[in-house]
Amino acid sequence: MTTLTTYGQRANPYPGKLVIVEGIDGSGKSTQLSLLAQWLRAEGHLVTFSEWNSSPIVKATTSRGKKNQLLTPLTFSLIHATDFSDRIERDIVPALKGGAIVLADRYVYTAFARDVARGVDPKWVRALYRFAVTPTLAVYYRVPLDVALYRILSARPKLKYYEAGMDLGLSPDPIESYRRFQSRIQVEYEGLVPEYGLATMDATLPVEVQQRALRELIKPHLSDIARAPQGEAFETTEERRA
Amino acid sequence: MKRFESYGQGVPGLELGDLSGWLIVVEGPDGVGRTTHVNRLRAHLEQLGYAVAETGLTRSDLASRGIRRAKQGNTLGSNAFNLFYATDFADRLEQQIVPALRAGFVMITDRYIYSLIARAIVRGAEPDWIKQVYSFALLPDAVFYLRIEAAQLVPRVLAEGPFDYWESGMDIPMGEDLHDSFVNYQGRIIHELDALAREYGFHTLDATREVDDIADELCASVTHLLMKRPASLTT
Numbered sequence: 001m002t003t004l005t006t007y008g009q010r011a012n013p014y015p016g017k018l019v020i021v022e023g024i025d026g027s028g029k030s031t032q033l034s035l036l037a038q039w040l041r042a043e044g045h046l047v048t049f050s051e052w053n054s055s056p057i058v059k060a061t062t063s064r065g066k067k068n069q070l071l072t073p074l075t076f077s078l079i080h081a082t083d084f085s086d087r088i089e090r091d092i093v094p095a096l097k098g099g100a101i102v103l104a105d106r107y108v109y110t111a112f113a114r115d116v117a118r119g120v121d122p123k124w125v126r127a128l129y130r131f132a133v134t135p136t137l138a139v140y141y142r143v144p145l146d147v148a149l150y151r152i153l154s155a156r157p158k159l160k161y162y163e164a165g166m167d168l169g170l171s172p173d174p175i176e177s178y179r180r181f182q183s184r185i186q187v188e189y190e191g192l193v194p195e196y197g198l199a200t201m202d203a204t205l206p207v208e209v210q211q212r213a214l215r216e217l218i219k220p221h222l223s224d225i226a227r228a229p230q231g232e233a234f235e236t237t238e239e240r241r242a
Numbered sequence: 243m244k245r246f247e248s249y250g251q252g253v254p255g256l257e258l259g260d261l262s263g264w265l266i267v268v269e270g271p272d273g274v275g276r277t278t279h280v281n282r283l284r285a286h287l288e289q290l291g292y293a294v295a296e297t298g299l300t301r302s303d304l305a306s307r308g309i310r311r312a313k314q315g316n317t318l319g320s321n322a323f324n325l326f327y328a329t330d331f332a333d334r335l336e337q338q339i340v341p342a343l344r345a346g347f348v349m350i351t352d353r354y355i356y357s358l359i360a361r362a363i364v365r366g367a368e369p370d371w372i373k374q375v376y377s378f379a380l381l382p383d384a385v386f387y388l389r390i391e392a393a394q395l396v397p398r399v400l401a402e403g404p405f406d407y408w409e410s411g412m413d414i415p416m417g418e419d420l421h422d423s424f425v426n427y428q429g430r431i432i433h434e435l436d437a438l439a440r441e442y443g444f445h446t447l448d449a450t451r452e453v454d455d456i457a458d459e460l461c462a463s464v465t466h467l468l469m470k471r472p473a474s475l476t477t
Binding site for chain 1: 254
């Protein structure tokens, strides 16, 4: 009998901290994460970002697959895991080794929620992400479906094929398909909260109230962490390259 | 009862009930002569009146271009490469292998999940993990493993040109030059394939024999299998 290898068994042994936010589109998590980054930098901490679906090499294939509608639930899942693996190896772990606070907008839970909503086996996708480091802090932005839908649909009416879950054939109408797909994803997220002990945030609260709460959540993890060298605290990567 | 089964949970949304045909795998290290034997087998089966389709690593519509690009710069993480290959395989399973089986073809695949599992393990992947990743794959009807020692591959590979960077495992260099790394790397791959051969019950063919002898044995074994096992269990 072999031991089941699955996500959650690779603790973070490095000096850095990994903080991730999760939630459906329109939950406001990205706003919260960038406000957190600003504050952490102002406090003198080393901060790096890692975004979902951003590995330079893999992204071209993902984009092509999406554009030409080549992706099935299985290949959608695998290409995103490929992208994520590249970022773990080349971005996240090296930055954690270097003692940075790594902020990730979406993490493995996005895959668990989205892929399972597409019909992928829950156990299989959790095993797939075995190589992922467990975050120091994971926050789920909980928002009523209607609120999130209103935020998204009032701002950006053109939904992309996979984003709207059109590949699932839930509805021929992209907006209706999107609603049903997001609703399925939300059900999965709600199951992930107790399964992985995610911290939850009431994403209907005012932005600044949520931000204060997020800062309180991260504070206990900041005591033993290195500060950025003086003078570089406000400098972003782009500025350094310029 | 279904004609085909998956190792694990299978492909999401894929009904296996309507699959027929046969799935034949030819496995073996780089330079062992797989292409020659796949071609010979294909010609033999077509002569007998079977419809034959073929696939092989990195031939997917979705991922072949990306993998080629990633190889050029060697700029992709090692585990990401494992998963990129898995993406390529999944796309070929869904878009090439399954449709061919549904149409009652003999699908010959030049390497299958086993070579991919072997190359991942050699690059440090946990064996249990990578096998779980590939658990959506279909169990083939038979796996023919062209078995050889790494040192015996050297003249065969050199006859075709200089050592290839990837076939020599130079992304994880295993020697001070391409020759040494090739021998060590292919040796590790063969070691893993040997273990998989025992685990999954490959039909091992001694690839040091004359090409004609190997081809005869392969063709006879496959023909026997095709006659013994009907394409579809329902007809």
